[in-house]
Amino acid sequence: MVKISKLLLLGAGAYAVKYYLDNPKKAEEHKEILKEKANNSISYTKCMWNYTKENGIAESAEHLKNDLERVTKENIEKLNNKVNDTVEYGKQLANDSVAIKDSAFAIKDKGAELTNNLTEATKILKEEITPALNNYINDVKDIVSRISLKSEELKEIVKKDNVEGKIKEYKEDIDSIVVETKEKIEEISREEKSEIA
Incomplete structure (x- = not known):
């Protein structure tokens, strides 16, 4: 059991080292937070030591108990606020998921409509526009061919005369x-x- 605990501790330490090597900004940020917490703890400990000297252990224990209750109450309020925010976020997410689902159905319907319109447009293109375009192309080719012939005739006339x-x-x-x-x-x-x- 002790070996497993040591292995877990060693693994957690290796993971922490890797995390901070990969994220040097986080290492600096967490270092500052730890430094601030340590300073606060040292200051609080000194303050409680002086308070105990002046007022005795019983009074100091009462003061410590009141501090713990206050901090606990503040943390419970923060936790409740986070839970309430999470619940509100969950409700909003549920509403959004319904809206997304409705939008997905609308997009699916529009996609089907677009597919039908595209099929119809392709059919019109094949049956009506393509034959007309082919006729036009053939007419243009015929005109170009006649112009070429006339051009050759004009060249001959210019040369001849x-x-x-x-x-x-x-x-x-x-x-x-x-x-x-x-x-x-x-x-x-x-x-x-x-x-x-």
């Missing part, structure tokens, strides 16, 4: 006309300036 050469000649004629027109405008502009002066 030497349209490129005719455009070049036309551009040369236009260039000379533009130059003549520009010279004529400059000449008129000079004449007007000389008349004004």
Whole structure:
């Protein structure tokens, strides 16, 4: 039995060491709490020692009993508050679970409705939209094919009728006309300036 107790104590110690190595902030926090509790205990012990010296053991025991009753009452009140809070939390959790359950059923119904709508939409897509789209695609392909043929015909006509050469000649004629027109405008502009002066 003693060996088991020692093993349990050793295991608890190893677990505590691992916990504090993994959580160094907790080690510091718990160290401060223990330090504060130790200081409080030492202060309380000194205070009770002085009280016993001044008032005797009987009076000191009565004071200690009153302190214990007060601390016990405070802890019982805290515990009752925690129990009440836990009960309220449990009630809230029960209410929330009912609401969640209702929401889950509503989501299930909406999911079924969505599945039906999706099935209907897929059916419409297959039976109505896909054939219309295929017809449209075929029509577009046919138009593109006719445009390609016309484009090839136009290329042949342009090549055959030497349209490129005719455009070049036309551009040369236009260039000379533009130059003549520009010279004529400059000449008129000079004449007007000389008349004004």
